[in-house]
Amino acid sequence: DVKVTQSSRYLVKRTGEKVFLECVQDMDHENMFWYRQDPGLGLRLIYFSYDVKMKEKGDIPEGYSVSREKKERFSLILESASTNQTSMYLCASSLGAMRETQYFGPGTRLLVL
Amino acid sequence: GENVEQHPSTLSVQEGDSAVIKCTYSDSASNYFPWYKQELGKRPQLIIDIRSNVGEKKDQRIAVTLNKTAKHFSLHITETQPEDSAVYFCAACRMNTGFQKLVFGTGTRLLVSP
Numbered sequence: 001d002v003k004v005t006q007s008s009r010y011l012v013k014r015t016g017e018k019v020f021l022e023c024v025q026d027m028d029h030e031n032m033f034w035y036r037q038d039p040g041l042g043l044r045l046i047y048f049s050y051d052v053k054m055k056e057k058g059d060i061p062e063g064y065s066v067s068r069e070k071k072e073r074f075s076l077i078l079e080s081a082s083t084n085q086t087s088m089y090l091c092a093s094s095l096g097a098m099r100e101t102q103y104f105g106p107g108t109r110l111l112v113l
Numbered sequence: 114g115e116n117v118e119q120h121p122s123t124l125s126v127q128e129g130d131s132a133v134i135k136c137t138y139s140d141s142a143s144n145y146f147p148w149y150k151q152e153l154g155k156r157p158q159l160i161i162d163i164r165s166n167v168g169e170k171k172d173q174r175i176a177v178t179l180n181k182t183a184k185h186f187s188l189h190i191t192e193t194q195p196e197d198s199a200v201y202f203c204a205a206c207r208m209n210t211g212f213q214k215l216v217f218g219t220g221t222r223l224l225v226s227p
Contacts, residue, residue: 042219100145104156
């Protein structure tokens with residue numbers, strides 16, 4: 001059974017703080033993704049990675065960066081958190097090689113004050 | 114880039130009725146269309162998907178249809194049950210070797226009343 005975990009379920013940060021969200025998958029998946037979920041806007045892709053040290057911008061990368069130093073771990077970084085980054089953040093992974101199903105983590109609800 | 118529109122945003126049905134959720138996409142090269150279900154407080158999970166070489170796919174009470182000419186696809190749930198209550202997301206992508214970038218619709222909140 002695929003397991004995708006995220007470091008925190010809830011997080012409260014102050015404006016301007018640097019925030020790290022971590023995601024770990026245990027199924028040797030090639031691809032990893034970071035989405036944010038907001039009411040009425042669905043799931044929007046922030047960044048994705050198809051290999052270690054590789055990253056690609058998604059649809060809303062502004063204000064975010066990512067790091068993938070190991071295959072199983074994909075980190076999302078908010079360099080200077082702002083209130084408009086208050087959201088639910090979902091990590092996902094997929095096997096790659098045309099195996100399309102994305103497996104999601106439980107999500108991190110981030111509140112920036 | 115791809116754009117996916119999903120309707121309706123909310124859908125209320127009585128238990129036993131059918132429910133239909135519709136999505137349209139803009140990129141004619143998209144060839145993979147999954148549907149994800151997200152129950153309250155839980156993570157999204159794939160429930161069914163369809164590729165562009167197939168017009169319809171069924172799995173028990175759920176089915177998905179695809180009209181490539183019109184660039185729209187739909188999720189059909191028959192004999193709805195209260196446990197079908199959730200938010201449903203459609204998505205589309207152009208399959209490339211190595212990775213798949215899904216573009217999601219905005220979601221449909223389905224409420225099935227007993």
